[in-house]
Amino acid sequence: MALIVQKYGGSSVADAAGIKRVAARVLETRNAGNDVVVVVSAMGDTTDELLDLAAEITDKAPAREMDMLLSAGERMSMALLAMAIEAAGGKAVSFTGSQAGMITDALHGSARIVEVSPARVRRAVELGSVAIVAGFQGMSKDSKNITTMGRGGSDTTAVALAAALDADVCEIYTDVDGVFTADPRVVHHARMLDTLSSEEMLELAAHGSKILHLRCVEYARRFGIPIHVRSSFSHNEGTWIVPDASDKIELPEGEPLEQPIVAGVAHDLSEGKVTVIGVPDIPGKAAHIFEVIAQADTNVDMIVQNVSTAGSGKTDITFTVPKAQADRVVAALREAQSEVGFEDIEQDNKIGKVSLVGAAMRSNAGVSATFFRALHEAGINVDLISTSEIRISIVTHEDKLAKAVEAIHTAFGLDTDQEATVYGGTGR
């Protein structure tokens, strides 16, 4: 008998029919002899509706009250799911974030988990019930206020509960069949992965893959929790994300998986590019620039500094930031222009980033060569390059992005014959 934590997103519980379908799914797992803890998001558009209501009142809602408002969403879905499970003959008890012992810091809207004490959840499971826990929400440790965790919060709740309860697996139900070698909306012949490592999933998530949030993967990796990403609309096996790249997962047929060289191709259209031109090439200037950027409270991703043009004593520094932060950081830099002594700033939001990720890239020479040859042959101009041990990312014009993703996907033999199925939207 295994203990399974299942997480269902907002699109899976969008209406009464969806909730009943999820209830049936939960009971299947329960009746197969497993203990089940379910984490659930707010129904479909509930969160957006609550945000609209708040916007009708004020555009400067206190973060504490916004969390109080939004946390109502999961109360509804979790109570309704408990009712549906009972109506289908099962036993179920729902718990709010605070009842489930999800203790967070006090950063309303993006709270981080500091402690998980799921005594009530554990007791409910021991008594034979399915425990249903509100995703996305917790209670702050000192002030005992309701908090929410921001994007990917429900996934993180599920993984954190799985870790605290020492669960065998955390199943993340979504509207696609699993993790694909590329976004199936861009690459129609993307292939679903049977397995990949947390490390690979981290790189994919950090560089544009939307299927799991970075935080949830980090958490699972740290606590060694296997994640099974699968569809709530089918019974297919999905993708297993294993904490350690050297783990071999036994497939149902009993064959150990071969470790593929690359796991997949991620893309990202959310960033813009800023170039600081004519920076005096003397010690401390780059540091000064990044201090200014840090003070503007921005998240810099890629950074490239060219060597200085011969004899000019000047260099250019280019970096990428989320588009929404680009104006702010440019304004901050302009203010510091005379002090830092650079010549000009260029800003370009029409860029896209494509990343190739694979744990085996470490030990495989020739990956870079294949990567850049594919881009060259597809006529893709490369603006910026950045790499990690298991990733290569480049920036190009946004119009070329889809072509770049497809070219790389094909070059590494990731294409399949089947079209991927995409079912709907995404939850929180």
Add this chain to the structure above:
Amino acid sequence: MALIVQKYGGSSVADAAGIKRVAARVLETRNAGNDVVVVVSAMGDTTDELLDLAAEITDKAPAREMDMLLSAGERMSMALLAMAIEAAGGKAVSFTGSQAGMITDALHGSARIVEVSPARVRRAVELGSVAIVAGFQGMSKDSKNITTMGRGGSDTTAVALAAALDADVCEIYTDVDGVFTADPRVVHHARMLDTLSSEEMLELAAHGSKILHLRCVEYARRFGIPIHVRSSFSHNEGTWIVPDASDKIELPEGEPLEQPIVAGVAHDLSEGKVTVIGVPDIPGKAAHIFEVIAQADTNVDMIVQNVSTAGSGKTDITFTVPKAQADRVVAALREAQSEVGFEDIEQDNKIGKVSLVGAAMRSNAGVSATFFRALHEAGINVDLISTSEIRISIVTHEDKLAKAVEAIHTAFGLDTDQEATVYGGTGR
């Protein structure tokens, strides 16, 4: 500086505009130098919408989960009200029932308050904030589950908080100007009362007045909390309900109020009448009948036993119960018919009850005479009569009820020249 607890019902906070209006109202009170604690119901139709959602899932929802679901309603309205107060320049913090220390028993759906420990509410007020508390909900003492209090729950929350915080007054905002001498929808020239005693309000509430729930008035009376029932749609003084009938309230002009003989006329269409015919007139038979009724879990209101017809050795027993329970109690009696030995049962749901209430009736002879003369002159047939020290109730045919209410209202000089204003629906 006074501490004022204000309660706003669902119709006052039905939409963003309503919430902003309430926020302005709260700030007026705050800016006049008072400490303010606000109890708020769920927005407009929220509760009905949540009940509909649950009904789509199951018709046998576990009571615990139903409470979890319904309690989401106040979370939304209270957070939005806090936002609106902050947007209008005030300081506000919202609290759920459990955060506000509303500890109840475990009777989901109709929980009763067992303890109020509003430490967080008190602290928020001391720090200069308006504290906003979710009405209608609490947390069960032992199992620490979310509970709801059923009809009139938000009013009861407000009075209980007022008592625990030693507030100067509990203001119940509603959609009429105050308590009237009769329902203004029936008697168009009903007069608003400046004041009445808790005892009178209890009798009115118990016999059909919908303006305040019995529980809330009982609570206020027990803890000596003055209630001020007033409209959230106007700034008029409303009706003061004072804990002790002998209290004299000083009107703004400084004149002590004269104690009127009668406070008002209540009516009630919610009950049905059951007559058990031919009950053997021997000791123990009536007791047996009422045991059967009690086991059917019904709330008997009026009971009348006629003297036995000369020589027959038989008597009839008539009682009234809520219409929804009438079939159940008749079935239970039929089952016990042979054992008890009565002849037949008659059931009549087409009845109405009218009650005259007034604390000064105790010391005023002639009230009954005026009452029954008025009914007689209006051609009203009286089926049943029951009285308390400060009340006379009769049952008649439902079609005659409005006429009976008007006749009594006029006979006791309660009519006024002005038409009462009725603004909208009622909250929970």
